[in-house]
Amino acid sequence: MNWRRAGIAAALVIPVVFVFSRGMKIDPREIPSPLPGNPAPPFALAVFAPGQPPLERPIGDTVRLADLRGRVVVLNFWASWCLACRDEHVGLTDVARGYAGKPVTFVGSLYQDTPGNGTQWIAEMGGQSYPSVNDPKARTAIDYGLYGVPETFFITAEGKIARKITGPAPPQVIRQIIDSLLTTTSSP
Amino acid sequence: MQSVNGLVGHGALLLALPFIALGIIAVPVAVNRGRRDWLEIGYGAVYANFALMSAAALAMISALVTHDFSVSYVAQVGSRETPLFYTIISLWGALEGSILFWAWVLSFYGMTVVALNKSRAGNLVPYAAMTLLCISLFFSILLVGPANPFHVVSPVPQNGPGPNPLLQNHILMAVHPPLLYLGYVGMSVPFAFAVGAVLSGEAENNDWIKVSRTWTMASWGFLSAAIIAGMWWSYEVLGWGGYWAWDPVENASFLPWLTATAFLHSAMVQERRGMLRVWNLNLVVGTFVLTILGTFLTRSGIISSVHAFTTGTIGYYFLAFITIVLVTGGVIVAGSSDKLRSKGKLDSAASRETVFLLNNLFLTAFMLTVLVGTLFPLVAEAMRGVKVSVGGPFFNRMSLPIIAALLFLMGVGPALPWKVASKAELRSKLIPPTAGALVLAAAALIAGIHDPYGILVFAFVGYAATANFREFSIGAAVRRRAHGESWPTAFLRLVEGNRRRYGGYIAHFGVFFVALGIAMSSTLRTEREATLQRGMTMQIAGRTLRLQDIWGREEPQRQVVGATLEIMNGNRVTGTLEPRMNFYRTQQEPVPTPDVRSGVLGDLYLNLMAFRPDGSNATIRAIYQPLVPWIWFGGGVVVFGAIVAGWPTARRRRVPAVVPVPAPPKPPAREPEYAA
Numbered sequence: 001m002n003w004r005r006a007g008i009a010a011a012l013v014i015p016v017v018f019v020f021s022r023g024m025k026i027d028p029r030e031i032p033s034p035l036p037g038n039p040a041p042p043f044a045l046a047v048f049a050p051g052q053p054p055l056e057r058p059i060g061d062t063v064r065l066a067d068l069r070g071r072v073v074v075l076n077f078w079a080s081w082c083l084a085c086r087d088e089h090v091g092l093t094d095v096a097r098g099y100a101g102k103p104v105t106f107v108g109s110l111y112q113d114t115p116g117n118g119t120q121w122i123a124e125m126g127g128q129s130y131p132s133v134n135d136p137k138a139r140t141a142i143d144y145g146l147y148g149v150p151e152t153f154f155i156t157a158e159g160k161i162a163r164k165i166t167g168p169a170p171p172q173v174i175r176q177i178i179d180s181l182l183t184t185t186s187s188p
Numbered sequence: 189m190q191s192v193n194g195l196v197g198h199g200a201l202l203l204a205l206p207f208i209a210l211g212i213i214a215v216p217v218a219v220n221r222g223r224r225d226w227l228e229i230g231y232g233a234v235y236a237n238f239a240l241m242s243a244a245a246l247a248m249i250s251a252l253v254t255h256d257f258s259v260s261y262v263a264q265v266g267s268r269e270t271p272l273f274y275t276i277i278s279l280w281g282a283l284e285g286s287i288l289f290w291a292w293v294l295s296f297y298g299m300t301v302v303a304l305n306k307s308r309a310g311n312l313v314p315y316a317a318m319t320l321l322c323i324s325l326f327f328s329i330l331l332v333g334p335a336n337p338f339h340v341v342s343p344v345p346q347n348g349p350g351p352n353p354l355l356q357n358h359i360l361m362a363v364h365p366p367l368l369y370l371g372y373v374g375m376s377v378p379f380a381f382a383v384g385a386v387l388s389g390e391a392e393n394n395d396w397i398k399v400s401r402t403w404t405m406a407s408w409g410f411l412s413a414a415i416i417a418g419m420w421w422s423y424e425v426l427g428w429g430g431y432w433a434w435d436p437v438e439n440a441s442f443l444p445w446l447t448a449t450a451f452l453h454s455a456m457v458q459e460r461r462g463m464l465r466v467w468n469l470n471l472v473v474g475t476f477v478l479t480i481l482g483t484f485l486t487r488s489g490i491i492s493s494v495h496a497f498t499t500g501t502i503g504y505y506f507l508a509f510i511t512i513v514l515v516t517g518g519v520i521v522a523g524s525s526d527k528l529r530s531k532g533k534l535d536s537a538a539s540r541e542t543v544f545l546l547n548n549l550f551l552t553a554f555m556l557t558v559l560v561g562t563l564f565p566l567v568a569e570a571m572r573g574v575k576v577s578v579g580g581p582f583f584n585r586m587s588l589p590i591i592a593a594l595l596f597l598m599g600v601g602p603a604l605p606w607k608v609a610s611k612a613e614l615r616s617k618l619i620p621p622t623a624g625a626l627v628l629a630a631a632a633l634i635a636g637i638h639d640p641y642g643i644l645v646f647a648f649v650g651y652a653a654t655a656n657f658r659e660f661s662i663g664a665a666v667r668r669r670a671h672g673e674s675w676p677t678a679f680l681r682l683v684e685g686n687r688r689r690y691g692g693y694i695a696h697f698g699v700f701f702v703a704l705g706i707a708m709s710s711t712l713r714t715e716r717e718a719t720l721q722r723g724m725t726m727q728i729a730g731r732t733l734r735l736q737d738i739w740g741r742e743e744p745q746r747q748v749v750g751a752t753l754e755i756m757n758g759n760r761v762t763g764t765l766e767p768r769m770n771f772y773r774t775q776q777e778p779v780p781t782p783d784v785r786s787g788v789l790g791d792l793y794l795n796l797m798a799f800r801p802d803g804s805n806a807t808i809r810a811i812y813q814p815l816v817p818w819i820w821f822g823g824g825v826v827v828f829g830a831i832v833a834g835w836p837t838a839r840r841r842r843v844p845a846v847v848p849v850p851a852p853p854k855p856p857a858r859e860p861e862y863a864a
Contacts, residue, residue: 002526009518017511019563020484022570024503081349083263083341112773117346124343 034145036163040073040155041143042066045133048115049108049122054100057131063107065159071103072181073155074174077141078132079113080121082149084168089125091171092152095178096130103157104178108132111141111149156181190340191258197247198338201331204240207233208325215318219311219388227314231306234298234317237324241295245288248337249279257345261285261337267350269745269773274356280365281351283487283502284337289366290483291327293373298324301377305399312396315384316377323376326509334502350745353772353779360421367414368441372479374407375444378451379476379517382469386520391469392527394459400472401455402834408448409830415441416702416823427780427795429715429811431819432706434583439562440482443555447475450551452692453544460606461532461541466525467548473517477510478555484510485562536608543601550594557586588641592648595703598696599652602659617655624654635814637711645707649700656693683832691833698829701822708815709790717797719807725756729812731792732756736764738803747771749778751796751806755785767796767808790814 044064047057057063065073076092078085096106108130110118115134122128135141144153147166154163154177163177190198211233218226251259252275255268265278265285280289298320305313331337355361378400385396418441419431432438451471457464484506534542561578568576603617628650632643664678673681683690718726720735727733737752750768754761765783772779782795791813799806 002523005525006519006523009522010515013511013514013518016514017507019567019570020507020510023566024507079349081263081267081345081347083260083345112349120346121343 035153035161038161040065040075040153040159040161041140043109043135043140043143045109045135045140047131048110048134049119049128049132051131052097052127052129055096055106055130061131063131063133065155068105068155069159070157071105072157072178073153074104074106074178075109075144075153075155076106076169077109077111077135077144077146077149077151079111079149080117081113082111085150086125088150088152088168088170089128092169092174093127093129095171095174098175099178100129102182104182106130109135109140111135111146112138154178154181156184191251191256193247193251193254193256194259194338194340197244197251197259198336200240200243200247201328201336201338204237204244204328205325205332207236207240208321208328211237211321212318212325215314215321219314230314230317230321231302234295234302234321237321238295238299241288241292244331244338245279245292248285248288249276252276252278255348257348258341259337260339260341263341263345263348265351266348267745267773268347270350270356271745273362274351277362277365278351278355280369281355281361284331284335286365286369287327287330287335287487288337290369290373291324291331293369294320294324294327294376297373297377301380301403310390310395311388312381312384312390312399315387316380317384319380319383320376323380326505330502330505334505350773353746353770354425356745357770357779357781358421358425360417360424364414364417364421367410367417371407371409371411371414372441372444372482374403374410375448375475375479377403377407378472382472383516383520386469386524391524392465394462397455397458397468401452401459402836404448404451404455404472404475405830405834408445408452409827409834411441411445411448412830413823413827415445416820416826419823420820423816424782424784425780427782429713429782429793429795429809429813431816434558434561434578434580436562437482437486439558440478440485443482443558443562444475444478446551446555446558447471447478450548450555451475454548457541457544463530463532463534463541464545464548465528465530466521469521469524469528471548473521477513477517478559480506480510480513538604538609538614540601540604540606543597543604547594547597547601550590550597554587554590554594557590558583561586591703592641592644595645595648595652595700598699599648599655602693602696603655617658620658621651621654625651628653632707635708635712637707639711642707642711645703649703653697653700656696659693660690687835687837688833691829691831693829694832695826695829698822698825698827701818701825703822705815705818705822709813709819713811713813715809715811717807717809719798719805721805726808726810728792728810729790731812733765733794733808733810735806735808738799738806740803745772749796749799751799751808753794753808755792765792765794767794769796769799786817788817791816 042065044062044066047059047061047063050056050059074096076088078089092106096104099106106129108128110132118132118134122132138146144151150168152165152169152174153161156162162181165173211230214226214230214233217223218230248259248261250256251262252266253272255262255266257263257266261282261284265282266275270278278285280286298317301320302313302317305316350356381396381400381403382391385391390396415438418438422433423429423431448471451468454464454468454471458468484503487502487506534545536542561583564578565576568574599621600618603621605613609617625647629643629647632646637643637646660679660682663682664675667673667678667682668675671678671681683694714729716726716728718724720726722735722737725732725734732755734754734756735751736754739750739752741748741750748768748770750766753765753767755763755765763785765785767783768781769778770781780795782793784794785792791811793811793813795809795811797807797809
């Protein structure tokens with residue numbers, strides 16, 4: 001065995017690994033959405049899961065984005081067949097409850113699923129504090145250019161999309177975004 | 189609560205780890221202390237690994253078929269509406285399942301290697317088995333760690349999203365991935381023998397090269413078939429009418445194919461002449477590294493591609509593994525290069541080994557070109573933070589001269605003898621094929637090809653095909669004279685007498701078909717797009733298409749919208765085509781199903797681009813491409829050649845040697861046959 005040569009060969013691996021490890025940190029799918037900063041597409045969708053007091057809305061009630069001017073809207077797309085949605089569910093429900101009484105509205109929008117499955121899922125997951133609406137034929141999801149579920153949009157009091165999170169949304173990130181949106185709205 | 193499927197599958201994966209570890213320890217103990225019983229333990233671990241991986245894979249198939257959504261992988265890719273066939277093949281449709289399938293195939297190869305070779309003396313096979321177990325260990329760690337497909341999902345979902353629509357749209361999805369895995373994973377075996385040869389100190393003799401060559405031949409056959417099947421799938425499903433896009437993952441499958449092809453040729457030089465020994469070690473190690481690199485690129489989410497799976501931390505595991513593999517590979521190649529100095533020398537520039545050398549040079553240059561093009565965006569982003577994409581034009585421009593050169597060499601190599609060719613031999617062997625070159629070049633011009641490379645490809649294919657054909661015809665003629673055999677018998681006996689050599693020539697013919705198909709279809713493609721109402725017609729390549737109907741249909745897992753078009757010849761309808769668009773429940777983008785009418789001379793390819801919801805009109809893209817089916821046919825011929833060349837020979841059975849002796853003084857050498 002010629003160890004000197006072997007050592008040189010092994011050393012040559014370092015730059016390759018360096019490039020790969022740098023590459024790992026960059027997500028090739030992270031394409032900036034054109035939506036943030038633009039007006040949020042309007043929607044009017046019927047509630048199928050009422051949520052819990054104090055955030056409750058009756059089943060069949062229509063949630064209109066136009067009616068929510070002046071409030072920060074957190075629009076979360078989810079489905080019962082989506083495993084990643086389970087990861088963010090408890091966090092979302094807790095955060096929503098924490099903002100009860102503040103000018104913040106949470107809306108869940110069911111994506112490519114039946115309200116029956118959705119209702120059962122919510123029950124099995126231990127309930128959802130905010131109401132969920134059904135989005136037949138995924139019209140609203142298409143308007144929002146949904147990449148997949150879960151995906152969460154943050155809409156300002158002026159009705160503009162501020163941010164979006166693809167994949168499970170961590171509670172602290174949701175709180176941070178909402179807080180920053182609330183301060184910018186309250187300051188004149 | 190874990191289901192039986194989950195319990196069995198997860199249990200088998202967990203149990204495999206200690207067995208694999210035991211096997212890895214047992215081999216050095218057996219070798220260093222000369223303990224036969226420890227070797228049995230090592231081999232036993234190889235068999236146990238296969239049994240446990242089979243149990244895990246079958247548990248997963250059972251979970252998929254029974255819609256056991258308590259198993260995380262099933263909840264991720266299953267759905268009650270998916271047809272059974274696509275449910276079963278979704279085993280390899282997403283990340284975790286594909287890793288499980290990989291580990292299963294690898295364990296199968298490990299078992300086969302041991303079963304077929306354990307009677308061989310020396311420490312080559314024990315160390316090869318150990319190397320394969322080390323690779324298995326990595327995949328098993330993935331399977332109990334970041335890629336565990338058997339996580340318990342609670343509460344159990346009612347239904348799942350179903351597999352990626354692109355993967356449940358065509359029967360080739362049942363063919364392409366398994367073939368690819370068989371080819372890809374199979375390249376681990378020659379690597380294992382290379383490591384085994386170095387560890388056991390047997391790298392200097394040619395024994396490991398012979399075994400590796402047989403295994404490379406098998407894996408190469410699978411990989412060739414997989415690449416062609418992948419091209420075909422892309423053609424039949426994606427709706428763009430093409431078959432190769434230099435997508436990073438396509439490249440990833442092509443890279444090891446190039447080095448494996450180089451090895452299949454250069455191994456002959458080592459066996460015959462004792463040359464290129466370090467180079468061959470490089471090729472075997474390089475091929476394996478490239479398969480792992482390809483897997484890393486697809487599984488780590490490091491590059492964006494149609495094939496890439498979404499991932500979590502698994503990329504870092506792969507990064508660690510690829511580092512280990514690169515270091516190991518570098519150390520064994522560089523460390524043992526002193527001992528492997530060449531025994532032979534090139535006698536003459538006009539010899540077969542020179543052509544093989546050139547062939548290796550071009551194949552390696554090809555590989556490096558594709559590698560650079562594939563990795564460049566990654567390097568650019570890592571070093572300068574800019575997004576760059578390297579597209580078809582780069583690859584086409586760089587690869588065309590190399591492809592032309594390789595085609596030419598395919599004509600020269602078979603014609604030249606080993607060691608040195610006399611002037612008379614050169615003249616009698618290299619000049620007649622020129623006629624073939626002229627004929628095909630003329631054919632290309634008549635067909636309307638103006639692209640210089642297209643004409644060059646035709647000419648070189650004509651040259652090489654004639655040269656390869658003459659190898660058969662001259663050999664058969666000699667047999668006919670010597671034995672009074674009929675032409676077919678003489679042909680068959682000739683091939684039987686040296687399957688490795690003539691199998692190789694058959695594979696060459698496959699490549700010629702593929703080359704012609706690609707040259708014609710890429711240079712003479714015609715394309716039309718039209719929006720038609722019922723009864724309206726469009727023209728393409730001398731054919732008339734009439735839109736007969738636009739229709740819709742509900743299927744359990746999707747909605748289908750289709751258009752029926754009649755192909756008209758005058759007033760006579762000669763056929764119908766039905767391009768469709770499929771709308772899946774969990775996917776916004778519709779997935780097209782183009783419809784293709786294949787003829788010997790070309791394909792009429794229709795894709796439904798858009799339609800009015802009321803069914804009043806439809807937009808159709810029609811593409812006519814000549815000779816596309818030749819690519820698929822050529823792929824079949826390549827695989828057939830690999831089978832002829834690589835099929836294990838019964839030991840000691842030799843057909844009486846009748847060597848074609850066309851040109852004295854030196855009879856063309858006949859390669860000895862090696863039993864697998």
